[in-house]
Amino acid sequence: MWKGAAAVCINSEFKLLMVLQGKPEEEKTWSVPSGGMEKGETFEQCCYREVWEETGYRVNVRQQLHEKNGEVFGSGFIVRYFRCDVIGGEPVLQDPDGLIYDIAWKSADELHALPLTFPEDLPFLSSMLSSRQSAG
Template sequence: MSKWIGAAAICVNSDNQVLMVLQGKPEEEKRWSVPSGGKEQDETLEECCIREVYEETGYRCEIIQVIKDKAGAFGPVKYHVKYFEIAIVGGQPTLHDPDGLIYEIAWKTAAQLNELHFSFPEDKEFLLRYIEQRALD
């Protein structure tokens, strides 16, 4: 069984909106996700997260903290994804995705998240709880 390791970025702005990207292979239905991707050979998960955010959104970011680990299997592939809370520190929304899988960058409210088709449906509840908790803090 092979293993895939990656990082995902959770960024909530001052309007309580989450940074999301519309993604998918050209032949697939496009679905929404937080910026994320696979770890390259000699990079840390933090470096992976920062690189993926830039490639998929054009934003420069910094890591605030780890907020979730997700592990499981998708068919014969085991996966482990570390979710980081990030802060935007520069850049502007621009696609730099070398894989050509990102089609749109958007900030989404909790109400909008409820209407989206997610690449990883299990992330929806987590994001909604995370936004709700941040609003209470």
């Protein structure tokens, strides 16, 4: 079973931290910072490491917001999404896998217009942006 974590970072302007990613031969698409767990990691540690590797930001991993389970290519997967607050760092392309092409903060309107790596995440991510904005 593949296990991974994803970060939902929303800034004071109610924009979501996203990365443009893909293999060199693929069309590039947008997603929240995410990736697979390494041996010995917790989901929270994976989330922290993936944000750092993919964006250069340091985060405080706060709480689990969502869990996605399924099967792909005959193998099960689980991804836990965490609310994270950026507490330091600078945006820098430093992904060790070489799969990140851009780092950007996207508004709710922009989110709906982007080609998403995981289009099934759109309702969840949209609800996170609108709930944070209404909580003000």
